[in-house]
Amino acid sequence: MKRLAALTLALLAAVAARADDVQVAVAANFTGPMQVIAVLFERDTGHKARLxxxxxxxxxxxxxxxxxxxVLLAADDETPARLVREGHGIAGSPYTYAIGKLVLWSAKPDLVDAQGDILKKGGFKHLALANPKTAPYGAAAMQAMGRLGVAETLKPLFVQGENISQTQQFVSTGAADLGFVAYSQVIRNGTIxxxxxxxxxxxxxxPIRQDAVILARGKDKPAAAALLAFLKGDKAKDVIRSFGYGLR
Known part of the structure; x- marks a missing residue:
């Protein structure tokens, strides 16, 4: 028994010695799923993702x-590619971990209709969206309004969030009547x-293709490679789907 206990302790010590932290920058829209995935990742690998x-x-x-x-989990596919080109990311590591979906949402139960006609009819004071220069969901919102022909009309009503989390907060607190947010932020049991x-x-x-990339500081770091491998696995994919994202 003593030998077995000693062997068990030795094995646990070996696992602990290999376990490491990985510093992860995560796009704001992926906050919910990544918090869940990080717990599963640590449980299965021993590595801890610092988010x-x-x-x-x-x-x-x-x-x-x-x-x-x-590691960067971006809200687009352009930023990881740019980081690789500029020597800040590892070539060959970027891949699409999720495909985001945009939703026009209000905390008021009857404000937004099922066809989005409110954008043309009006009747609201403030419309929130994330900064289109720094947040891909904000850029997608501008594209959608542009293709609907309402962007210029609605521009005086814009309330701009620094990121998609702040944008969702504007709407949920009533600072804006409605806003463009990530579907993952408002989905509950498969629907809004x-x-x-x-x-x-x-x-x-x-398409909002969200790519992950190992950064230069994560080169040859087992925890960084392990995180990307984990994101490609079934456990992470199940979480990602449950938050309303598409997968390639």
Whole structure:
């Protein structure tokens, strides 16, 4: 028994020695699923994902200026590709971990109709969206409004969030009557939960392909490679689907 206990302790010590932390920059829209995935990741691998959430554009600027992130889960596919081109990301590591969906949402139960006609009819004071210069969901919102022919008319009503989390907060607190947010933020049991919403048709905006990339600081780091491998596995995919994302 003593030998067995000693062997067990030795094995646990060996696992602990191999376990590591990985610093992960995560697009704000992926906050919910990544919090769940991080728990599963640590449980299954022993590695701990240290998460920071924010706008992809701001993360790009921070990484380019030496921020100590080792993995980026972006809200687009352009930023990871750019980081690789500029030597801040590892070639061959980017891949699409999720495909985002845009929703026009209000905390008020009867405000947003099922066809999104409210954008043309009006009757609201403020419309929230994420900064289109730094947040891909904000850029998608501008595309959708442009293709509907309402962007210029609605521009005086815009309330701009720094990222999609702040944008959702504007709507949920009533600072804005309605706003464009990520479907993952409002989905409950497979459909839009509280309030009212319109799932924006995907032909109104370019696909929101969200790519992950191992950054230069994560090169040759087992925990960084393990995280990307875990994201490609069934457990992570089940979580991603449950939050309303598409998968390639």
């Amino acid at each position: 920071s959430f924010g706008a992809t554009g701001k993360f790009y600027a921070q990484i380019a200026n030496g921020a100590p992130f080792e 939960g509280n309030g009212s919403g319109w799932l924006v048709p995907e032909n109104l905006y370019d």
